[in-house]
Amino acid sequence: MKLSFHGGVRTVTGSKHLLEVKGRNILLECGLFQGRRAEARERNSNFPFTTGEVDAVILSHAHIDHSGALPALVRTGFEGPIYCTDATADLLGVLLRDSAQIAERDVYYLNKRLPKGAPPIEPFYTRKDVEKTLPMLAVRSYDQTFQVTDEVSAIFREAGHILGAAQVILNIDSDEVPNPPFRLGFTGDLGRDHLPILRDPYQIDGLDALIMESTYGDRLHERGEDLKALLAGVVSRTVERGGRLIIPAFSVGRTQRVVYLLHELFNEGRLPAIPIYVDSPMASEATEVYRRHPECYDRKASEWLESEDILGFRRLTYRRSRSG
Ligand SMILES: [Zn+2]
Numbered sequence: 626m627k628l629s630f631h632g633g634v635r636t637v638t639g640s641k642h643l644l645e646v647k648g649r650n651i652l653l654e655c656g657l658f659q660g661r662r663a664e665a666r667e668r669n670s671n672f673p674f675t676t677g678e679v680d681a682v683i684l685s686h687a688h689i690d691h692s693g694a695l696p697a698l699v700r701t702g703f704e705g706p707i708y709c710t711d712a713t714a715d716l717l718g719v720l721l722r723d724s725a726q727i728a729e730r731d732v733y734y735l736n737k738r739l740p741k742g743a744p745p746i747e748p749f750y751t752r753k754d755v756e757k758t759l760p761m762l763a764v765r766s767y768d769q770t771f772q773v774t775d776e777v778s779a780i781f782r783e784a785g786h787i788l789g790a791a792q793v794i795l796n797i798d799s800d801e802v803p804n805p806p807f808r809l810g811f812t813g814d815l816g817r818d819h820l821p822i823l824r825d826p827y828q829i830d831g832l833d834a835l836i837m838e839s840t841y842g843d844r845l846h847e848r849g850e851d852l853k854a855l856l857a858g859v860v861s862r863t864v865e866r867g868g869r870l871i872i873p874a875f876s877v878g879r880t881q882r883v884v885y886l887l888h889e890l891f892n893e894g895r896l897p898a899i900p901i902y903v904d905s906p907m908a909s910e911a912t913e914v915y916r917r918h919p920e921c922y923d924r925k926a927s928e929w930l931e932s933e934d935i936l937g938f939r940r941l942t943y944r945r946s947r948s949g
Pocket residue numbers: 686688691786814
């Protein structure tokens with residue numbers, strides 16, 4: 626067994642961890658490297674391993690720093706399958722198409738500035754590559770073991786990070802590992818207990834080794850329960866001053882969490898009735914995907930959903946275009 630890391634190491638994007646067992650290659654994550662343009666182009670166009678020799682990808686969740694290089698992997702020879710949960714597959718349709726559009730637009734402007742006669746720059750992938758990638762997604766349920774190769778099986782467990790996010794536990798039954806079966810865990814990005822909407826992360830035990838990325842280093846997060854009180858304080862102070870509040874938020878995960886908490890605060894009468902705008906077509910599309918997957922909600926969100934649309938309450942306007 627051989628394990629090598631090709632991203633998400635000494636940097637927080639471009640996660641790719643390659644596991645080789647009995648000559649078969651399993652790639653955990655295929656993240657896009659995001660950084661300076663030249664370095665990003667170089668790292669997203671060229672893989673440090675032969676992509677045609679990767680037998681399968683297992684994906685923990687849909688965020689681009691974990692999934693965004695999949696179409697480049699396909700463009701350079703990978704033929705599938707890509708294992709992920711149902712909600713992750715649904716989110717990938719939104720995120721990868723958007724990512725390809727950005728890559729194509731970026732190259733369009735670069736090519737406009739090229740000196741006459743210089744060969745045009747190619748995007749590291751296009752929307753066509755995305756449409757080739759999406760049918761390779763092989764959906765697997767949480768908590769159900771599936772076979773990846775003859776020696777390796779896997780199971781997805783709740784990660785509590787974004788919709789569909791999973792921790793991956795691999796069972797490696799081969800003479801290449803000491804005392805088989807060898808249990809290898811990969812957390813992907815982990816959420817915290819008591820965060821809104823999603824279930825709490827599953828507690829894994831009995832592992833022989835664990836792969837974990839630590840984006841936030843040794844920083845301590847505030848407790849999940851305290852977020853609502855913090856948000857209530859900031860919003861009411863701003864409203865009292867007659868101000869407007871702009872909340873920058875990641876489109877997938879963070880936006881839905883903020884909207885959900887505001888909704889709760891309005892219902893509890895802890896905030897006055899003020900209008901809210903979600904100014905991002907991508908966040909609006911991601912919210913639609915959240916709406917389609919109530920099977921990923923925790924008990925409180927599921928119960929609430931029975932009486933109300935938890936992500937689309939009446940004070941809120943989703944803006945889908947840059948104008949109007
Ligand atoms: Zn993430």
